[in-house]
Amino acid sequence: MPEGLRQVAAKCSRGCDHACEAPHEVTPRGGWILDGMSTTERPRILVVGGGYVGLYAARRILKKMRYGEATVTVVDPRSYMTYQPFLPEAAAGSISPRHVVVPLRRVLPKAEVLTGRVTTIDQESKVATIAPLVGEAYDLPFDYLVIAMGAVSRTFPIPGLAENGIGMKGVEEAIGLRNHVLEQLDKADSTNDEDVRRRALTFVFVGGGFAGAETVGEVEDMARDAAKYYPNVRREDMRFILVDVAPGILPEVGPKLGEWGLEHLKSRGVECYLGTSMKSCVGGHVELSNGLEVDSSTIVWTAGVKPNPALARFGLPLGPKGHVDVDATMQVRGSGHIWAAGDNAQVPDLAAGKDGAYCPPNAQHALRQAKVLGDNIISALRGFPRRAYKHGNKGAVAGLGLHKGVAMIVVGKTRIKLKGRLAWYMHRTYHGLAVPTWNRKIRVFADWTLAMFLKREVVSLGAMEHPREEFYEAASPVTAAATEEAAAERKTRVKESRAVNHREEAKAS
Secondary structure, eight states: OOTTEEEOOOOBTTOOOSOOOSSSOBOSSOOEEETTEETTTSOEEEEEOOSHHHHHHHHHHHHHSOTTSOEEEEEESSSEEEOGGGHHHHHHTSSOGGGGEEEHHHHOTTSEEEEEEEEEEETTTTEEEEEESSSOOEEEEOSEEEEOOOEEEOOOOOTTHHHHEEOOSSHHHHHHHHHHHHHHHHHHHHOOOHHHHHHHTEEEEEOOSHHHHHHHHHHHHHHHHHGGGOTTOOGGGOEEEEEESSSSSOGGGOHHHHHHHHHHHHHTTEEEEESOOEEEOGGGEEEETTSOEEEOSEEEEOSOEEEOGGGGGTTOOBOTTSOEEBOTTOBBTTOSSEEEOGGGEEOBOGGGOSTTOBOOSSHHHHHHHHHHHHHHHHHHHHTOOOOOOOOOOOEEEEEOSTTOEEEEEEETTEEEEEETHHHHHHHHHHHHHHSSSHHHHHHHHHHHHHHTTSOOOOOOOGGGGSTTHHHHHHHSOOOHHHHHHHHHHHHHHHHHHHHHHHHHHHHHO
């Protein structure tokens, strides 16, 4: 249980702390004291998830509410928010991984941030069960609830995928992918075994959306630069394979720009197999539905996302794909105190102009939904009408490596299509300004500016994944066999020393 948070007994409406027998009204449940204030006096807004929607909704609420009007509590297993559009660049070393994440406590200084998971939600009594990283679970009452748990990687029952696949949903995976790719170059440069070399230099990417196309573009760019420092590795020795079941890549920017992006990747030596799926990758042996088989040590999975499966435990109304069912104000249908938005909700797309249309799960909608959701909770606190969410598509940008990208910008009814260096500048400008806090904006632009004058870092820090391994080997308990062996060595050295002494004494006499 967090420090400063303690349960108190139910009080009557007159503030009696003792067991009151008077016939006046008594609060139905105990409150929680935080900084001297109880939720029976100050409503608690509980935000489940600290991603795009969770962070921006909490910021909006804190900005709009009056002093002491409510308590905002954010619960997330991580103490930071990851700006996912920067993950491909973090994997390529163009941005420091530290600048891809935003500390929740720093961005939300007036909120209570709890590091843990919400395991159950009692909608009737308005109580959530919090499981912290350490210690026992505890109950936390709330008055308003925001479901912002985001999405997880969408996978299929493909043999070998769980054991060999690498995702791209978190900064840890981006760092791991970068270290892994550079380690493969180390292996290929140091071995004489052609099979080991071929396997190490084969990189398979499954998924041709934003994440897949951007990741293969950035990683290929990094590997091309890194090859300059490996005498036995050339770019021609590497094999990059992009697989997608769809007929094209980058559907978010339209078919023409998607086709340009496809041809651009092909011109850089990336093998693209569309209308194709991966059937198996057991032991790193990749089998595709078109009959192609390759051995690879690097299999990156970016084939879409799905709502967080934990939503099924909360008793919320869910759509056919597992999203929380909400109305246009992002209020959960059938509930007067629960809201949801972002990747874990199906929000009606009023701008589409047709029934049954929902907003696509992307950062553009998540950021804007969060602000409207925050305004609507403030309105609910004050008894004002809620506002429906309506946002037209403003376009999309994608980077395909250094100085390469595609962009589609919507201005009124006009669609401006860009490609190449200009689109890449647009991509960086948009996301550089969109990342939360000026601290992170400045650091990201500083990374990009330094990269114009300094060469890309190509060092692998694979030991970071197991930082205690070397120390453990040095400090691990000595076994009995090792003790006996050491004792035998000491006896041998003593005998040899005595023999030497005897010989020297004999010579002296």
